[in-house]
Amino acid sequence: MDIAATEDQRLLQETTRRFLEKRSPIGALRRLVDDAAGFDRAIWRQGAELGWLSLFVPEDHGGMAESGQGVVDAAIIAEELGRVVFAGPFLPVNVVASAVAAAGSEAQRQALLPGLAAGELVAAWCFAGPGASSGVEPSGVRATRSAGGSFVLQGAASYVQDAQVADHLLVTAVGDEGVSQFLIPATTPGVTIIPLETLDLGRSLAEVRFDDVRLADDTLVGAPGGAAAQVERQLQIALALQCAETVGVVDRTLEFTLDYARDRVAFGRPIGSFQALKHRFADHATWLEGAKAAAAYAARAAQDAAADAAIAVSVAKSHGGRSATETIRDCLQIHGGIGMTYDHDLHFYLRRAVSNEALWGTPAAHQERLCVLAGL
Known part of the structure; x- marks a missing residue:
């Protein structure tokens, strides 16, 4: 995330990356494809111990919402999860936790939030x-x-x-x-x-x-008929986390595609040295930097409940959603035949990017939403 991270946030990012690389790398996803649960409960609970699910939960219910920046911190984790195409209900659990913490009754908070924060319950x-x-x-x-x-x-x-x-x-x-x-x-x-x-x-x-x-x-969570503002808040959080995850997906895909372009030799030289591919990589790097900036601003705006938060998350989704799939599809083409195989990891990243483009509103839907927000 391109944000002015605090020392605690840098530690959160580094700890999350080390944990995922050791305990849930991309290869772990292959073992879960035919698993009915769809994710590893043991890894999920260990992630909860690292604080993944406590960011929106008040301290008196087992969380640490008061000591952090919930949306920004969660976006930092989401980006790292995207780098390994993590399988687990990170986004829905955190969105529901934020909703119940903000608008739920005390009985609802006591019944749900400690279990969500500990990784014992899923919502x-x-x-x-x-x-x-x-x-x-x-x-x-x-x-x-x-x-x-x-x-x-x-x-x-x-x-x-x-x-x-x-x-x-x-x-x-x-x-x-x-x-x-x-x-x-x-x-x-x-x-x-x-x-x-x-x-x-x-x-x-x-x-x-x-x-x-x-x-x-x-x-009821909140007053009957009075949840519109809270729902908008939840949507902003969901989009901020999804856009951050998409940034992680594209960032990692470009990394191993660049490595491949340096190692793959054709006509006596690495294919990455050819000008045509250099131009394509430059375009993708530019799109990725734009997506990083938009996602970082969206997370910050959602965290601060800024006046332009609704605009910020829709800008991040409409830009990042489309550029992500275009970038990874081109990475697949650069890999050639090997990129088309199931044994290569690239298709997992492409599947996640395409899924993220469609879920929580397509880029076209968010462009229309931006027009509505602008009064057009």
Whole structure:
């Protein structure tokens, strides 16, 4: 991350990188491809011990939110996770933790936050339905009041990350009162989780259906109909973490592609010495630096709740999302035939970049969101 990192943040980055290189390198992902859980629980708990999941959790619930800069610190970790295409629910767990810490009741905080911070519980965010607006604004699930006063959820949330392994679901629903959020067990009657086939072999997605799900008021996170501002905050955090992860994915891909271009000899010289490839590498390095700057500013703006935070995260997503896939696709071409094989690691990075481009709103969707934010 191109930020003025504190000594603690540099230590966090170095510790995370050393841990991942030793305990969860890219090769670890190959062992998890056919694993039903989709991630290594032991590694996940060790990551929790390093503080990965405590950044938004108050100290009196087992976290360290007061002693750090939650979004920026989490973005530093997310970038390192991207470098190894880490398989685990880092983004949804931290987003849900931030939501419950900010707007949840004391009972909800006590029930969920210590378990999330310790890596013992997993939570997923049911945010949007399918379609062009998926990942940009809440849709798909509707909340209505029943005659008895309870809430009834109907509809479906699409592309919910790690719903299959989640113990709890944070559900964003739209109703006559406005936007409301609910924290419920994943086993609540009427909730059906349908796993989806995914391009990214290190990430599980699901469609979560709500069929006449009846909920009491104590499941509300915040006031009924008053969650719009909190949802926007959660979206900003999710985008800041995703953009940082994408930076790590591209940065590492360019590193080993440059190494390959130095070692691969054609016509008596390394292919990286040819001017045509030098120009391509220069273009990709320029795009990456722009993505780094945008992601760093987005994390800082989201952390500070800046007036332009919504703009910053959409700029980072619309720029980084598209340039990442273009860069890694060209890296694949530079590798030639070996880059097309399953045995090479490059396809894991490409799958993650393509997945990140589509999830939480496509670059086109965020460009449209920028127009709306600008009043156009």
